[in-house]
Amino acid sequence: MELQNYVPIQSLDLEAERAITFDLYLNLPLNKKVIRYRKKGGTLESQRLAQLLDGNVTNFWIRKEDYKAFVMYVAKRLQALVEHPDPVTQKNMAVVSAKAILTSTFQANDSAMVKALMGNLNEITIVLIDSVLENISPIRKKAFRRLMEFSDKGTDFHKHPVNVSSLAVLISFGIGYSTNKILTEVAMGALLHDIGLARLPARVSASAHDPLALNPADRQLLYDHGQKGLEILDEKSIVVSEIVKSIITQHHEQFNGFGYPAGLRGFDINEFAQIVRVADELDHVVRNHGDSADSLRRQLETLFFQLHEEKIIEPSLANRIRNLFL
Ligand SMILES: [Fe+2]
């Protein structure tokens, strides 16, 4: 059996006493073997799973062709959590699930895989958001779907808004926000965060992550993309909440006061705008991190170090988010 036909998953991803929808394998490096541990349709007993987690067994594997089934399995689990009646259990389990999903995506060992896994992350979030949307009014639901299509066309980076939305939702979930309302607002704000770039010349929007590469006039244009975003929504008569507006106008502000456009400082910056900022940076790293095996992990470490040390993000928030990835 060739290991390259398998993908590692975290044992944290698995839920005891629930039928698995894929074959589960163990890698035995000493025997140079991968063995099937549980068949599709089988379950892991609570006690056994607890033992595995205690013993730090994290190296379950599944076949690559089962990855889709695995993604749906995880998405269903999140969906169930959003509806969980006990807030304390819900919160604890949400942290574990979000962490499991994010680490199994970001710790894959090659960059093509990480990009493929981002697609899965998007599917997980769409299932999650769909269940969240069940509980909101049909008008809001329609608006959301429209926004989703709209923002997909709205920028140069085809997948960027959807990726940022998925990451922002999972991060929010993982640090303890699990109400329908908040998750919907975050998803919406993240989808729309860069909508204003659509109004800028391509040379400007292409340097959205590197303002210093632009001449002063172009930089000013870039600094305006949040405001432009609000104008676009206004023209299209799309009504959004204050949280969504803050995400659009503040996702480049920094806790240290050196962000743009307003140079807001500290707790004047909306927390969800900061979460979207982190998701934005993460998507940028994934798209540009190159191909060497451990470079993604190194770059994530550098990114979180910077966000924290330079106080780009409120330090305790930066730490809580970092814990979900590393
Ligand atoms: Fe932006």
Ligand SMILES: [Fe+2]
């Ligand atoms: Fe962005």
